[in-house]
Amino acid sequence: MSRTSTAPTKFTHVACGDCPIRHRAVCARCDDTELKQLDEIKYYRSFQAGQTIVWSGDRMDFVASVVSGIATLTQTMEDGRRQMVGLLLPADFVGRPGRETAAYDVVATTDLVMCCFRKKPFEDIMVTTPHVGQRLLEMTLDELDAAREWMLLLGRKTAREKIASLIVIIARRDLSLKPGDADGRVVVDLPLTREAMSEYLGLTLETVSRQISALRKDGIIQIEGKRHITIPDFDRLIEEAGDDSDGGFLA
Amino acid sequence: MSRTSTAPTKFTHVACGDCPIRHRAVCARCDDTELKQLDEIKYYRSFQAGQTIVWSGDRMDFVASVVSGIATLTQTMEDGRRQMVGLLLPADFVGRPGRETAAYDVVATTDLVMCCFRKKPFEDIMVTTPHVGQRLLEMTLDELDAAREWMLLLGRKTAREKIASLIVIIARRDLSLKPGDADGRVVVDLPLTREAMSEYLGLTLETVSRQISALRKDGIIQIEGKRHITIPDFDRLIEEAGDDSDGGFLA
DNA sequence: CAAAATCCTTGACCTAGATCAACAAATGTC
DNA sequence: GACATTTGTTGATCTAGGTCAAGGATTTTG
Structure with missing residues (x-):
């Protein structure tokens, strides 16, 4: 439990105008006038599963x-090796203000x-509304923390620890739990295919599958279907994940 | 060469008051009055090689x-496994404004x-002087980019590619080169022990040593002593590193 | 509903990198 | 200048996880 952050990691109840979700992001502290400004420049986009939204190196406006x-x-990489470097769940933010x-x-x-x-x-609003920039800095620092946890996972954890860590991370995000909040029985639906998990963890999908099976056989997790997981003892799973960290809040 | 950043990645020539180096960091765009403010709250600290400056979880003020x-x-990790997640060379910035x-x-x-x-x-100055916060956001975004490159390295690159990548990264930092700037002969002094490199790369120090030897035997690099490296063909080394990225500017 | 994708699991085998171990070279120290 | 320490190299061996391959379970499509 090393994190003592001033950033609001819980969702705030300030919705962004009529936006159907509560952004964890930019509008957390905006007043009505500011929200209106944001409303005016926002728009919705839908994408199909599998669709690439932006390619690396492309303009992202x-x-x-x-x-x-x-x-x-x-x-x-040129030869097709892929490494996931960010996972965006509902309410997460993506973007590189100041980057082309x-x-x-x-x-x-x-x-x-x-x-x-x-x-x-949006950048104009950042200039005129300092706390939008401040929120963005906080969010970026959170992402950096998460990235650094992730680096430990990629560089030093075993396959089994990697899988356990991923389940812990998703469970925490899912439940909006802070570290240490949950114990006892926890239920999660993995939102990723085995392949996506392998790209997250720096493994092959076969190894992912095998390690999930192993955790099941050892009674650490129970599985219904392919994605629905029950964790009978969350602390036990955290032990398997091999760290006492706050798990980070992903990108 | 995917990066097209608006952030000044070169050193700026605005020194921070009487500070002996040019901070890439906070004072890049400050005027005299602002520099004076920063001067008033700054102080120098020296540390010996091997000394731990702050422990994870400790207060960092x-x-x-x-x-x-x-x-x-x-x-x-509890069992002693270590993963480097940031490398700070002269002019680099460290700190977590808003974090305890x-x-x-x-x-x-x-x-x-x-x-x-x-x-x-410092946080007070951030509030009153918006561009300090803006610089900090830019810097943090740069670090995040670097962290994500690093994740690709940790998750997907071979030992040989990792070593080659590290040498490229240090050479670029050393020469303050932008990607694509250098070709032909380049000379670097590695500022890290084999062990530190292994912590950077998610390898053992033996593997680091062996792969450096292998790159030497293959004529990709030449070595004098243990740390002094000559790269006869920088583009060749970049090929060995297995990516076309900008290499990132480390933490 | 058959055919074709997807997605996942499991087995057999292989290899990159880890581990264990010995030693060499450089540096510090009294 | 002998001795200890730190740093780096290289060899022998082991193993976690990758690779290749077969097949099962669902979902999608026509």
Whole structure:
């Protein structure tokens, strides 16, 4: 439990205008006038599962919040090796204010709706409304923390620890739990295919499948269907994940 | 060459008051009055090689620029496995404005001098001087980009590619090169021990040593002593690194 | 409802990198 | 200048996870 953050990691109850979800992002502290400004430059976009939203290196002229569905940020090597570097769940934010182009592929993993803000006017609002910039800094620092946890996972954890960590991370996000909040029985639906998990974890999909089976056989998790997981003892799973961290709040 | 950043990645020539180095960081766009403010809250600290500056989870009541020497940010697991998550060279910035505690160990890898700013007053300056916050956001986004490159390295690259990548990254930092700038002969001094490299790359130190030897035998690099490296053909080394990225500008 | 995709699991085998171990070279120290 | 320490190299061996391959379970499509 090393994190003592001043950033609101819970969802705030300030909705962004008539936006159907509560953005964790930019509008957390905006007043009505400011929300109206944001309203004026926002628009919705839908994407089909599998669709690439932006290619690495392409111009990306918006920032956005995920309304529903899942998107991933992925780095690709010329020979096709892929590493996920960000996982966007509903209410997550994506965008690089001050940057022209995307540094990674942004892919809709499921059918996806995003609430987008055109970048230029958004940046203007950032200038005139300091706390929008402040929120963005906080969010970016959170992402950096998550990225660094993730680096530990990629560089040093075993396959089994990686899988356990991923389930913990998703469970926490799912339940909006802070570290240490949950114990006892927890239920999660994995929103990712085995392949997507392998791209997240720096493994092959076969290894992912095998390790999930192993955790099942050892009674750490129970599985119905392919994605529905019951964790009888959450603390036990955290032990398997091999760290006492706060798990990070993903990108 | 995917990066097209608006952030100044070159050093700016605005020194921070009488600070002996040019901070890439906070004072890049400050005027004299603002520099004076920063001057008033800054102080210098020296550390010996090997000294831990802050432990993960400890209170960290300052932000700082590296004046000379090298520091690393490292995540540690209970059983001692270590993963470097940030490498700080002279002029790099470290700190988590808005955060109470460190999320990783900060260690002086060599003898080190830092120019520190007490956090509270620094945050006050951030509020009154918007572009300081803006610079910080830019810097944090750069770090996030670097972290994501690093994740690709950790998750998907071979040992040989990892070593080649590290040498490329250090060479670029050393020469303050932008991607694509350098070709032909390049000379670098590795500022890290084999062990530190292994912590950076998610390898063992033996593998680091072997792969460096292999690159030497294959004529990709030449070595004098243990750390002094000559790269006869920089583009060749980039090929070995297995990516066309901008290499990232580390934490 | 058959055919074709997807998505997932499991087995057999292989290899990159880890582990264990010995030693060499450089550096510090009294 | 001998001794200890730190740093780096190389060899022998082991193993976690990758690769290749077959097949099962669902979902999609026509």
